[in-house]
Amino acid sequence: MSNSIKKLYDEWSIQGFVLFSLSLQIILILFTPFRKRTGNVMVISLIWVAYLLADWAAIFALGLISRRQKYTQKFDDHADILVFWAPFLLLHLGGPDTVTAFALEDNALWLRHLVGLLSQVVTSTIIFGQSLPSNKLWVHTLLLFVAGTIKYGERTYALFQANLNTFRKSMLQAPEPGLNYAELMEEFERRKFYNIPQAGRRVPKSNFIPLDVDSTAVQVRLAYHFFKMFKGLIVDHIFNIHERRDSRDFFGRRSAEVVLNVVAVELNFLYTVLYTKAVVIRSIFGYFARFISSCAVVAALSTFYSIDKHGFGKIDVEITYTLLFGAIALDTIALFMMAFSDWTVALASTLQLSRNKRWRVINIYFLHLKKINWGEDIESMSCLGRARRILFRRWHESLDTYNFIDYSLQERSKKNLTPLNYFFGRILIYVSEKLGLKDFYDRMKYVSKKPLTKKLWVFIFDELKKYSDFARNPENARRIRSTRGYRVLQNISGIIGIESSKFEDYIAHVDCDESLMLWHIATDLCYHTHTINESDEDTSNRREFCKILSDYMLYLLVMQPTMMSGVAGIGQRTFRDTLADAKRFFNEKVDLGQEQDQEHKQACTRILEVNTVVKPAKVKGNRSKSVLFDACILAKELGKLEGQKRWKIMSEVWVELLSYAASHCKANAHVAQLSKGGELITFVWLLMAHLGIGDHFQYFGFERAEISSE
Structure with missing residues (x-):
């Protein structure tokens, strides 16, 4: 009995762990957004377990592939397809956009993830190099290797950016020597000597433009404005008097409901900065890197579909298609979440999206789904109402x-x-x-x-x-x-x-x-x-x-x-x-x-x-x-x-x-x-x-x- 179990494990362990790794990625991208919407201990604990298992499963599967290659002298079609699976595990180690760190302390471990990135890339390179020149899938593997390295790099850089030390340094502004004191005193003495009235100190007026705050889209943009202004709170940044005045002028004159909406969105921005890839992917470099990685996965699928698969095992081919379509599905879900996120609404005027009537209507609908429930009785809700409350609220809205x-x-x-x-x-x-x-x-x-x-x-x-x-x-x-x-x-x-x-x-x-x-x-x-x-x-x-x-x-x-x-x-x-x-x-x-x-x-x-x-x-x-x-x-x-x-x-x-x-x-x-x-x-x-x-x-x-x- 033990020999049969060992034989079964040796034959199917790699396939099992590769699919297990993909399953964990799907769980993470779909369910990690729920941790900011619920205080339920069991839900958060299950997400935590999936988060810990995700890295372990990918690294373990990569080790199994390396070990199988080490003890197999004969390189055949089965060995080639195992090598092709290695960069998929790099993709999985990069994790979904919805989670980079489970806890705030994870961001401090960015250096460990950088070492992990280098070691896993080296391992994948060795696996790939040993399969040459007889590897029939070297082009496909290389495309996935590029995509996986980009994804893993995104996660590492996101952790580095969210590290509080880095965050604190990013809040430092350019040195401001102030007005030229020597010249001002010379001007003061000259005016005093010639009895010219002294020039009064001009107090800069507020540059804050009041907007129609009844619009939910405007509230999101206002929340983004104050997020950029006050995000330094988390590193004990000291703010100047003008920032205080602008903030007091706005929040002191608005209704309680508007204020809660703005603060909820602002905290949501803080969450995405500290626990997701938002900062990395929402930049020119991030958009370019994401475009390259997604194109590489699609190109790998196209080339794999077009080649002659005679000699490959049927199950191996099906698993490969599952991995390819799974990678594309994860990218598609991430794109959908990004398109209808608060970040996109906040940047709509910059991206010229607010002029598109269809996009504006759809986005207003999604913002409406995120509205606060104000203690509505869950038992009296319809099924759609309960689903909206669970899927779209920004926090758990309870005490x-x-x-x-x-x-x-x-x-x-x-x-x-x-x-x-x-x-x-x-x-x-x-x-x-x-x-x-x-x-x-x-x-x-x-x-x-x-x-x-x-x-x-x-x-x-x-x-x-x-x-x-x-x-x-x-x-x-x-x-x-x-x-x-x-x-x-x-x-x-x-x-x-x-x-x-x-x-x-x-x-x-x-x-x-x-x-x-x-x-x-x-x-x-x-x-x-x-x-x-x-x-x-x-x-x-x-x-x-x-x-x-x-x-x-x-x-x-x-x-x-x-x-x-x-x-x-x-x-x-x-x-x-x-x-x-x-x-x-x-x-x-x-x-x-x-x-x-x-x-x-x-x-x-x-x-x-x-x-x-x-x-x-x-x-x-x-x-x-x-x-x-x-x-x-x-x-x-x-x-x-x-x-x-x-x-x-x-x-x-x-x-x-x-x-x-x-x-x-x-x-x-x-x-x-x-x-x-x-x-x-x-x-x-x-x-x-x-x-x-x-x-x-x-x-x-x-x-x-x-x-x-x-």
């Missing part, structure tokens, strides 16, 4: 949420389990923790998605616009960036008649991660124990906003710690200690066997029933970082407020916490998340930069006075 009390209730020890079930349950948890899979399991089981509704985005946008109006000078802009809730309390305490000092201890005097945990639990307690007047739409909306943002921010803190590294502190320690405290309390106070909603409500009620006259720190000391009953005290203080005041404070505190986390998250963490569906916090980060909030701008001498007089 991942994670609730502390739900998690605590589900993870506590189940007293009603049989000893055997309890034992195996503990074993499963222990093994998953040791293998590092507990977080993956928790994410699959406890994280849920909430759609981004238009009302929620409008609310966030309106709050950020208020920050922008306050941040007219650099000092205020930096102050906005550093606040995380207490500015809300200071601003509204006099208006609605509350003592802000009662709440500042839970914001100003604790770390950000601890503050986030406190307000998350307090929000949940208030949400489930305080009813509101349903006729008050604003209060009802703010209550829902609080719940969604609270669960979303906890998800970021626990499940996306890299995105919260700037604010997390000892967030994991705080979470674990609070979780242990909550599970112990719920085991004693909350009944088992209830429906989840009832169990959750009972848990909130039981927490609020605890006597909290003495602060927990005075009783428990400083060993534990649990904030469970501190949050209970905060919830009780908030519960004393009238409903409208309560939810107004809490909703604005949550936006401030969100903006603080967004501005303190590292830029590379934001762009790294673009390959996993994107996050709302990244949209907030980019929008804050466009509204002039933060320290991304540099102010010089006279320009400081200009910004103060806006």
Whole structure:
């Protein structure tokens, strides 16, 4: 049996791996665009596996061909066709246009890919050289060799261009010595001597041309304009005052919907630059190289079709046609994706495509397919609606949420389990923790998605616009960036008649991660124990906003710690200690066997029933970082407020916490998340930069006075 399996492997291993390599390329070009449209862990994991296997399969198949040639002294038609397959594997190593890097860190490995390019080209050259002069397919092989080398070179150069060091250098502009100071001072002295009035410093006007932003095509072109202006954010580039002014003028005067569309397209441009071949193929050299490689594949197909195939195995011929048509199909799909991409729309005026009425109508149709769904219920969608949502959206358009009390209730020890079930349950948890899979399991089981509704985005946008109006000078802009809730309390305490000092201890005097945990639990307690007047739409909306943002921010803190590294502190320690405290309390106070909603409500009620006259720190000391009953005290203080005041404070505190986390998250963490569906916090980060909030701008001498007089 083993001999027959070995014989089967020796005879068909090359054919199998070559076809396997082609299959992986088809999977990658069709499915890698989905990773920017979904946050589903399983989908992204499957794409990751295909990405890793693609290079391995191609290199392994190339090694099998080299090995077969080494141990086969006789060169026949079968050997010639195996040599012909070698450059196909170079094509596959070049990968599809839709993915060059799976993660941002892959771009730093461009030098390794360059070495791989050289080694695989040398290997293919040796294989090809050893088959001469008797190789009947040397012309076809040479054509494919040219195409494969170009494709592999495209990928390597794309990785080099997307490497952050290279990206940072590309942002450097030509040296600007400024005005001739010596000549200006001579002119100043001359005017002063002859009592001639000094010439005023002319402030350059904005060169930004307002456009009809209701058009989706115009929004894409505007997004491209701001992408070119602000792409340096990912390498901490400092922008000048004129760029700040142009950006604030546009984003501060547009509707929330238009702004979200522009920011979504802008982030899509960032994604394509960092993770695809967009920069390489969208250049004069790129178009020329792609034309040469595609023509070489078509020429190889034509010449192979025309030759006498007598002597070639039937299966080998069929596999060769499959590889040739597969290569052409991959190029065709890539061309189609490129023609109807945001890049082509943005460059339409330059390419003179916007004058073509038929192209314009088709492109407007495709842009319409990419429109934001605004929380439309998936269950009520038609099949076409669901397909549009999955195939054409630019990001996953939802928020991942994670609730502390739900998690605590589900993870506590189940007293009603049989000893055997309890034992195996503990074993499963222990093994998953040791293998590092507990977080993956928790994410699959406890994280849920909430759609981004238009009302929620409008609310966030309106709050950020208020920050922008306050941040007219650099000092205020930096102050906005550093606040995380207490500015809300200071601003509204006099208006609605509350003592802000009662709440500042839970914001100003604790770390950000601890503050986030406190307000998350307090929000949940208030949400489930305080009813509101349903006729008050604003209060009802703010209550829902609080719940969604609270669960979303906890998800970021626990499940996306890299995105919260700037604010997390000892967030994991705080979470674990609070979780242990909550599970112990719920085991004693909350009944088992209830429906989840009832169990959750009972848990909130039981927490609020605890006597909290003495602060927990005075009783428990400083060993534990649990904030469970501190949050209970905060919830009780908030519960004393009238409903409208309560939810107004809490909703604005949550936006401030969100903006603080967004501005303190590292830029590379934001762009790294673009390959996993994107996050709302990244949209907030980019929008804050466009509204002039933060320290991304540099102010010089006279320009400081200009910004103060806006």
